[in-house]
Amino acid sequence: MPNYFLDNQDIQFHFNNFDLREIVEIQEHEYTEAQHYPHAPINYEDAMENYKKVLEVVGDIAGNGIAERSSGVDEEGAHFSDGKVQYASGTMKNLEELSKADLMGMILPRKYGGLNFPFCVYITAIEVVSRADASLMNIFGLQDIADTIRKFGNDELKQEFLPRFSTGEHTGAMALTEPDAGSDLQAVKLTAYQNEKGEWFLRGVKRFITNGNGDVLVVLARSESGSKDARGLSLFACYGDSTVVVRRIENKLGIHGSPTCELQFNDTPAKLVGDRRFGLIKYVLDLMYRARMGVSAQALGISQESYEQALKYAKEREQFGKAIYNIPVVTNMLMEMRTTLESNRTLLYSTAKYVDLKENYEELIARLKKEGKPFSEVNDKLKRVTKIANLLTPMTKYVLTESANKIAYDALQIHGGTGYMKEFKVERLVRDARITNIYEGTSQLQVVAASGGVINDVLSEYFNECEKKDYPAGLQRLANFLKEIRGLFNDSLKYVLDKKDSTFQEVASKDLVELYSYVYTGYLLLNEALKDQRKVFIANRFIVNAISNARKNAESIKDELFNDLLHAEKILV
Amino acid sequence: MWHSIVLVKQVPDTANISGKVMKEDGTVNRAKLPAIFNHEDKVALELALRLKDTYGGKVTAITMGPQRASDILRECLYMGADQVFLISDRKFAGADTLATSYVLSEAIKKIGEFHFVFAGRQAIDGDTAQVGPQTAEKLGIPQITYAEEILDLSDSKITVKRKIDGGQEILQSQIPVLITVIKDAVTPRPFSAKRVMAYKGAKALPDLEKMVEGNSLLYMDKLLEEYKERNLFIPTLTTDDLDVEVERCGLSGSPTKVHNVESVVLASGSHKKIEPNKDGLTQLIVELMNDHIIG
Numbered sequence: 001m002p003n004y005f006l007d008n009q010d011i012q013f014h015f016n017n018f019d020l021r022e023i024v025e026i027q028e029h030e031y032t033e034a035q036h037y038p039h040a041p042i043n044y045e046d047a048m049e050n051y052k053k054v055l056e057v058v059g060d061i062a063g064n065g066i067a068e069r070s071s072g073v074d075e076e077g078a079h080f081s082d083g084k085v086q087y088a089s090g091t092m093k094n095l096e097e098l099s100k101a102d103l104m105g106m107i108l109p110r111k112y113g114g115l116n117f118p119f120c121v122y123i124t125a126i127e128v129v130s131r132a133d134a135s136l137m138n139i140f141g142l143q144d145i146a147d148t149i150r151k152f153g154n155d156e157l158k159q160e161f162l163p164r165f166s167t168g169e170h171t172g173a174m175a176l177t178e179p180d181a182g183s184d185l186q187a188v189k190l191t192a193y194q195n196e197k198g199e200w201f202l203r204g205v206k207r208f209i210t211n212g213n214g215d216v217l218v219v220l221a222r223s224e225s226g227s228k229d230a231r232g233l234s235l236f237a238c239y240g241d242s243t244v245v246v247r248r249i250e251n252k253l254g255i256h257g258s259p260t261c262e263l264q265f266n267d268t269p270a271k272l273v274g275d276r277r278f279g280l281i282k283y284v285l286d287l288m289y290r291a292r293m294g295v296s297a298q299a300l301g302i303s304q305e306s307y308e309q310a311l312k313y314a315k316e317r318e319q320f321g322k323a324i325y326n327i328p329v330v331t332n333m334l335m336e337m338r339t340t341l342e343s344n345r346t347l348l349y350s351t352a353k354y355v356d357l358k359e360n361y362e363e364l365i366a367r368l369k370k371e372g373k374p375f376s377e378v379n380d381k382l383k384r385v386t387k388i389a390n391l392l393t394p395m396t397k398y399v400l401t402e403s404a405n406k407i408a409y410d411a412l413q414i415h416g417g418t419g420y421m422k423e424f425k426v427e428r429l430v431r432d433a434r435i436t437n438i439y440e441g442t443s444q445l446q447v448v449a450a451s452g453g454v455i456n457d458v459l460s461e462y463f464n465e466c467e468k469k470d471y472p473a474g475l476q477r478l479a480n481f482l483k484e485i486r487g488l489f490n491d492s493l494k495y496v497l498d499k500k501d502s503t504f505q506e507v508a509s510k511d512l513v514e515l516y517s518y519v520y521t522g523y524l525l526l527n528e529a530l531k532d533q534r535k536v537f538i539a540n541r542f543i544v545n546a547i548s549n550a551r552k553n554a555e556s557i558k559d560e561l562f563n564d565l566l567h568a569e570k571i572l573v
Numbered sequence: 574m575w576h577s578i579v580l581v582k583q584v585p586d587t588a589n590i591s592g593k594v595m596k597e598d599g600t601v602n603r604a605k606l607p608a609i610f611n612h613e614d615k616v617a618l619e620l621a622l623r624l625k626d627t628y629g630g631k632v633t634a635i636t637m638g639p640q641r642a643s644d645i646l647r648e649c650l651y652m653g654a655d656q657v658f659l660i661s662d663r664k665f666a667g668a669d670t671l672a673t674s675y676v677l678s679e680a681i682k683k684i685g686e687f688h689f690v691f692a693g694r695q696a697i698d699g700d701t702a703q704v705g706p707q708t709a710e711k712l713g714i715p716q717i718t719y720a721e722e723i724l725d726l727s728d729s730k731i732t733v734k735r736k737i738d739g740g741q742e743i744l745q746s747q748i749p750v751l752i753t754v755i756k757d758a759v760t761p762r763p764f765s766a767k768r769v770m771a772y773k774g775a776k777a778l779p780d781l782e783k784m785v786e787g788n789s790l791l792y793m794d795k796l797l798e799e800y801k802e803r804n805l806f807i808p809t810l811t812t813d814d815l816d817v818e819v820e821r822c823g824l825s826g827s828p829t830k831v832h833n834v835e836s837v838v839l840a841s842g843s844h845k846k847i848e849p850n851k852d853g854l855t856q857l858i859v860e861l862m863n864d865h866i867i868g
Contacts, residue, residue, distance in 0.1 A: 038767075038770075038771035038804070039766075039767040039768070039769075039770035039771040040770075041770075049773065050769075050770045050773070053769045053770065053773050054766045054769060054770065057763060057764045057766055057769060060763065060764075061763050065763075097762075097763050100762050100763055100765065101763040101764060101765055101766055102765050102766040102767045103766055115766060115767070115770075
């Protein structure tokens with residue numbers, strides 16, 4: 001009876017140390033809903049108890065139901081025949097259970113049938129579900145599509161779409177990508193046009209649409225004919241009715257349970273979400289925060305399961321008269337995996353909290369405006385957390401999805417030849433991990449997205465605070481290392497900026513972002529080590545590892561490793 | 574309106590018995606074992622809930638047990654039971670199947686009109702499979718054991734598929750009827766998040782008594798009132814609430830006595846090869862007859 005929430009010691013650590021008071025107090029707005037909904041909390045403690053209890057339900061369904069069906073889902077996959085997409089039978093069962101358990105509208109307001117949970121708790125649920133079956137995240141983890149309608153749609157739109165998302169009757173899809181508009185969404189061509197009554201219709205093709213067979217599609221389309229850039233794009237909601245033809249589904253390396261569709265919109269009736277022209281520049285960018293966090297949590301779930309599989313196998317497998325777990329090289333690999341896993345979780349939750357704060361400050365400001373109350377203080381806070389969320393979200397996605405691949409890779413390595421075989425779970429984890437650093441923005445794009453915040457050193461205040469802190473003797477050495485890494489970062493940044501070479505800067509951004517992530521994650525772990533003795537080991541390994549990586553990052557910049565880009569054509573024969 | 578009453582039991586988690594929980598005399602130290610919802614009872618509850626989903630009505634879950642048995646009643650609420658009752662009294666302790674079914678049948682009568690009583694086929698601790706059938710006897714209603722599916726329900730008759738050796742049997746019964754359910758019948762639904770949040774604080778009388786014991790600032794009457802008001806009180810039936818003869822309850826009402834508990838390890842001893850021919854067969858039959866195994 002494994003429960004993927006309760007049996008995860010590290011998630012428990014984070015949950016018990018979560019301080020969500022500010023978020024919950026805004027979100028629950030004086031806990032007034034308790035009068036109307038028996039499931040609404042009466043105070044902060046009650047809310048936390050609710051989250052815990054519900055995550056236990058998620059952990060139970062994940063550990064006992066979803067995990068058991070995951071191999072079947074991978075093998076059967078979503079299939080496509082007679083123009084219809086059919087989920088694998090295990091996926092259907094998973095969705096049925098999650099719907100029955102009221103878990104398909106976790107972040108939606110109660111009046112639309114949701115649970116009104118903070119984003120942080122939802123992220124935890126995504127991790128737990130993804131550990132059991134990463135492909136299910138691509139349906140379960142699309143709840144922020146409904147949330148986009150909630151945030152930007154009008155009341156009529158919300159009333160029409162949201163309740164059926166909450167019950168699980170409807171699943172959604174976000175249709176952005178087109179054959180010629182992938183990373184570059186400004187190039188979207190799918191047309192939205194109006195008839196004389198002002199009703200909107202969609203015409204064109206979308207490609208690589210995760211869960212494109214969903215009942216409700218949120219579509220990015222060109223509403224301003226003749227426009228060429230982002231400002232001509234608007235966001236629409238429509239039903240996946242007979243006017244939306246699924247032309248094919250992709251045959252993918254991993255996440256087989258998740259259908260990836262090519263869609264053709266044949267004059268599909270649609271409704272405008274929010275205002276015209278804000279589709280990409282406002283709504284999609286806003287959605288991206290949460291979508292990227294969702295993929296990061298998915299990557300973490302895969303990492304967790306990879307580690308679990310490797311640990312279990314290493315303890316069972318005997319060679320040279322002992323379990324390979326006891327062979328130092330293997331032990332070291334496992335410790336490396338475990339450290340990355342925990343440092344990644346720390347980073348994920350920290351970022352999730354900023355995203356959560358950002359969302360809640362926005363809500364609070366809207367509320368204060370409505371009530372005619374002053375909001376400038378909250379606005380200042382919003383500006384601060386938005387800057388940080390802008391940096392941390394892509395940085396987190398970059399770090400977590402790249403390391404999910406590494407952890408899954410090492411987990412397979414520990415399995416030896418056996419791991420290469422289909423009989424063991426670990427080969428699936430390697431395949432499933434591979435998409436996480438590609439979709440919702442490739443790693444390369446995440447670096448670009450994060451580099452602005454890195455160059456502006458938006459976390460400097462936090463770093464300064466940490467540097468002033470007195471750490472106990474045992475941790476002071478680690479604190480000194482972090483100071484050194486920060487120094488390396490500052491020097492490298494200065495070097496890059498002084499060079500005034502945009503090509504060089506573009507390539508060096510990766511090193512800069514990595515350096516910055518070491519300092520931030522390092523301090524988070526160091527502060528955790530103050531609370532928990534065991535975390536000292538994690539902080540130690542992470543930071544000692546980081547200093548040597550940091551030196552390498554800094555050196556490749558200073559030694560001008562990337563100068564030869566000028567000669568690319570001669571090298572790339 | 575159809576009314577189903579489901580008999581549920583909290584049992585020690587016998588699948589997870591470690592060395593520590595066995596006493597020296599070979600009996601189980603229940604206090605040290607994690608207590609769980611007897612799986613077949615959960616399946617019975619699921620069947621009752623599905624009956625309600627299809628035909629309407631309400632579902633009541635009841636259990637007889639000590640304070641901590643209220644755990645599984647909360648779980649019943651999480652799954653969708655409309656109401657639950659804890660039947661709890663020191664005088665009920667030590668009951669065998671006879672005394673248990675006596676108290677349960679009296680509790681059912683007290684709860685009121687019902688059409689179906691559902692129960693798991695048996696509990697994993699005693700494995701007797703007697704409580705369901707005995708309860709039906711005491712209520713004077715028919716019983717269908719080993720049920721796996723409800724096929725039909727009309728105004729006066731229910732049609733049930735039950736498992737028998739080597740196949741299935743379809744039975745029709747008048748109503749009310751008691752039905753015991755096997756574990757493979759259906760998969761119990763997950764807890765509903767909303768119901769978990771709504772009922773997580775539900776407490777039975779012994780829970781509240783324990784709270785009062787541990788805190789001198791709490792007063793029983795006030796606490797009871799508060800829980801009732803918040804719709805979080807699990808009604809609790811004691812000997813005072815039921816028309817029971819006390820000597821028929823608990824230990825005094827239990828003729829079953831456990832004389833000895835042995836830990837039996839089944840292991841193969843010596844073996845004998847018997848040729849697969851007529852002589853071999855004859856030899857085997859004679860031997861089995863001599864050992865009084867057959868004949």
